[in-house]
Amino acid sequence: MSSIDWEDDDPFEDQRDRIDKPMKRLLFSYGRPHWFSVSAGILASIFARILDLLPPLLLGIAIDGIFLRNEAFSLPLVPDAWLPTNETEQFMLTVAIIAASFLIGAAFHWIRNWGFNAFAQNIQHEVRTDTYDKMQRLDMEFFADKQTGEMMSILSNDVNQLERFLNDGLNSAFRLGVMVIGIAVILVSLNPQLALVAMSPVPLIAVFTYIFVKRIQPKYAAVRSSVGKVNSRLENNLGGIQVIKSSNTENFESGRVDEVSQKYFGTNWGAIKIRIKFFPGLQLISGIGFVLTFLVGGYWVFTGVGPGPFTGTLNEGAFVTFILLTQQLVWPMAQFGQIINMFQRAEASAERIFGLMDENGRIEEQTDVEELVVSDGRVSYDSVSFSYNNNEQIISDISFDVDGGETVALVGPTGAGKSTVLKLLLRLYDTDAGSITIDNQDIRNVQLSSLRQSMGYVGQDSYLFYGTVKDNIAYGAFDASDADVVAAAKAAEAHDFIENLPDGYDTMVGERGVKLSGGQRQRVAIARAILKDPDILILDEATSDVDTETEMLIQRSLDELTEERTTFAIAHRLSTIKDADMIVVLEDGQIVERGTHSELLSEDGLYAHLWGVQAGEIDSLPEEFIQRAARRQARTNVDIESTDD
Structure with a gap:
């Protein structure tokens, strides 16, 4: 895929389009088990905000009832008979209630923050682990057209976006709701006419916010996709840093990073331009309510007569309460836009997350199936055909049987389908037609975990995890003793070089095993397979990265x-498999020859010609074979997986 195609492609677009109401699903599916913490947060938020509204209300009452003596001192919901009659005592009571409101309010604020943080953190953890668990169980075809950076973006950035909304956004939404309702109740109880003025911006804010949501929603979906593309490009380049340096292409790669970053910048800036217009506009509308309240209320108090249609009186204390509460209303109204902003970001992330969770792979494990029981280790391929993404067939009508304990080698030109044949045995993919059985058990009708547990795989890409040498050898056999690890390393001819490492078996191998040579990594991978002691062994170019001398030592161990287990081996070095019990020769996804080494040489077919190439007998090869080899090398397949060995 060209860089331009890659930049424009969004591999998760189809998954996102299938998701309906992702935030509702998030809250009901993941929020329900954590109802206690969020309920505590909601209740604490309500009480905390009510207590926050007490000081301005009490200040207005104190001004009218104690300082100016415009009316009798009284407190809401408190019988007058309970109140002191002395002004000093009334003042001290007011001070005490205000102080208590701050003290108790602080406790409720702590409970509120604990509740919402616990709610958000638990959901963040569960969503991330569930998404990862679902992703790693998808078949390999899913990963064929997905960038690692895109998937990392979902597991990291998108999940974190949900946590920010559930903690800050949801928390602020309840605070805002309580604040607006509480202020509205107090203002209406003090003066319904002036309350209409103070609350007049609310309908306009609702319309303004609706327009904002409609415009910003598609922008945020594009931004989340752009983040994944940036991550993919960076992950690609960092993974290939050695190639970049050795090819002297730093400037070229900097240009590609600049290009994808510029596209992210453009997408994100488009959302920012809408956002930076919305928030000041929202604050301006909210401010208009404060100005009108100050203008109408101030004139009312100053003249003693309600302006225009307003009737009755407005005391100084009530006016001060109006001003203080209206001022408190301005910021929550402006903050409402931030909540909508966080919600839209979270919804775009939730679409990507649940789109990935709902992805269906081609491999579907049946329920209530039995475990695989390997007795003899007999493997049969019966008329097996397979294609990637339903494109051109890679494997076509392949049939062969391997008796228990036998070693079968798969050989053929690059792209013949050798590795694909063995990936079907591991059920990394499922066949399009035909069946594969182990001891007469169809591998599609047994537990997938038991199938793979019975097999040991050593590939040409000897992947090591970040950790120690010992951790990597014991990977998949986690309860193995140190003695077992050492024995496996000795069998793989790895013990001597491991002992010479700085910390021996406790030496850290680095990211992807970068601190070890290719041959060392391969021997560690072989030791891992030996330690697992599988019933069926799969060797896919298992000695491709070692020198001839080391290969000889490893081959002796292999x-x-x-000797006593069914083994499948792929090798381009035909000398390593010449002693196999059967050699299956593949070309263009079909079996063209089979037999022992001597039998195939005597047939003077494809295998004999490949052997001649490695023996240096190029001049004696027929012209037809050379032309076919040239055509194979020139053939281009759109699907990269179809070039699998």
Whole structure:
């Protein structure tokens, strides 16, 4: 895929389009088990905000009832008979209630923050682990057209976006709701006419916010996709840093990073331009309510007569309460836009997350199936065909049987489908037609975990995890003793070089095993397979990265390892598989020859010609074979997986 195609492609677009009401699903599916913490947060938020509204209300009462003596001192919901009659005592009571409101309010604020943080953190953890668990169980075809950076973006950035909304956004939404309702109740109780003036911006804010949501929603979906593309490009380049340096292409790669970053900048800036217009506009509308309240109320108090249609009186204390509460209303109204902003970001992230969770792979494990029981280790391929993404067939009508304990080698030109044949045995993919059985058990009708537990795989890409040498050898056999690890390393001819490492078996191998050579990594991978002691062993170019001398030592160990177990081996070095019980020769996804090494040489077919190439007998090869090899090398397949060995 060209860089332009890659930039424009969004591999998760189809998944997002299938998701309906992702935030509702998030709250009901993941929020329900944590109802206690969020309920505590909501209740604490309500009480905390009510207590926050007491000081301005009490200040107005004190001004009218104590300082100016415009009316009798009284407190809402408190019988007058309970109140002191002395002004000093009334003042001290007011001070005490205000102080208590701050003290108790602080406790409720702490409970509120604990509740919402616990709610958000638990959901964040569960969503991330569930998403990862679902993703790693998808078949390999899913990963074929997905960038690692895109998937990392979902597991990291998108999940974190949900946490920010559930903690800050949801928390602020309840605070805002309580604040607006509480202020509205107090203002209406003090003066319904002036309350209409103070609350007049609310309908306009609602319309303004609706327009904002309609415009910003598609922008945020594009931004989340752009973040994934940036991550993919960076992950690609950092993973290939050695190639970049050795190819002297730093300037070229900087240009590609600049290009994808510029596209993210443009997408994000489009959302920012809408957002930076919305928030000041929202604050301006809210401010208009405060100005009108101050103008109407101030004139009312100053003249003693309600302006225009307003009737009755407005005391100084009530006016001060109006001003203080209206001022408190301005910021929550402006903050409402931030909540909508966080919600839209979270919804775009939730679409990507649940789109990934709902992804259906081609491999579907049946329920209530039995575990695989390997007795003899007999493997049969019966008329097996397979294609990637329903495109051109990679494997076509392949049939062969391997008796228990035998070693079968798969050989053929690059792109013949050798690795694909073995990936079907591991059920990394499912066949399009035909069946594969182990001891007469169809591998599609047994537990997937038991199938893979019975197999040991050593590939040409010897992947090591970040950790120690010992951790990597014991990967998949986590309860193995140190003695077992050492024995496996010795069998893989790895013990001596491991002992010479700075910390021996406790040496950190680095990211992807970068601190070890290719041959060392391969021997560690072989030791891992030996330690697992599988019933069926799969060797896919298992000695491709070692020198001839090390290969000879490893081959000797592998001969002992494969002696009593069914083994499949792929090798371009035909000398490593010439002693196999059967050699299956593939070309263009079909079996063209099969037999022992000597039998195939005597047939003078494809295998004999490949052997001649490695023996240096190029001049004696027929012209037809050379032309076919040239056509194979020139053939281009859109699907990269179809070039699998």
